[in-house]
Amino acid sequence: MRRFAGVLAVLLCAAQQQPPYExxxxxxxxxxxxxxxxxxxxHFMGPGGIPWLDRPEREDxxxxTKVIDALELKGGEVIADLGAGSGYFTFRLAPKVGEKGKILAVDIQDEMIAELQKRIAKNKVTNVETxxxxxxxxxxxxxxxxxxxxxxxxHEIAxxxxxxxxxRKALKPGGRMVFIEYRKEDPKVPIKEIHKMSIEQLKKEMAVVGLEHVKTVDTLPRQHIAIFGRPKE
Structure with a gap:
């Protein structure tokens, strides 16, 4: 118990000190x-990237399915799909959380929000909010x-x-922050280096805001599934 309290104190202290941007x-x-x-x-992807987000090759x-399996959903969860884009994961997650759950499809671009709302209406989805x-x-x-x-x-968040x-404030105590990022540790991953992220870098950046590394799932061909958590306070 003392050890947990000590770790929590360190995390909270770190979270109070913002590193500078350079x-x-x-x-x-x-x-x-x-x-x-x-x-x-x-740089982030603009609305012209919708065909890329929806490409059939993305399935392979x-x-x-492996990403969603790693979330270990029981139903009824509130999930924020941050950077939802055209809703590739949003609409896969919606049936998994069921009527008692909700998907918050979050995006910064008006064009993406409009596309999400169009698809919500077209498919009559009742548990997705933009x-x-x-x-x-x-x-x-x-x-x-x-x-x-x-x-x-x-890696694109300014x-x-x-x-x-x-x-961290939005997560419930014990809530999880899940990153899917291309593995920087693997030079064979065919993506530009600036669009990759290492687990050590994620650990360093999450420690600053008081999120603990829970586990990394490496079941995907090119990406990490990196799971962090808000401590149960």
């Missing part, structure tokens, strides 16, 4: 020349979310400290 003379053209804890932040490349976020605020209700899911999104601090 710029550098040389940077990746696919980045925004904004650095956070040694990592350059990448990213294996969404949220228009900002660069620094996911606009999630406090202590109300069981799981926040980001699929190939976190204000990672602010967003993750808000997510």
């Amino acid at each position: 710029t550098r003379e040389k940077h990746d053209p696919n980045g925004i020349n904004k650095w956070y804890l040694g990592r350059e932040i990448a 490349e990213e294996q969404p 949220i228009r976020c900002t660069e620094s605020d996911p606009k999630l209700p406090e202590a109300a979310v069981d799981i926040v899911l980001m699929v190939d999104v976190y 204000f990672p400290y602010e967003v993750m601090s808000a997510i």
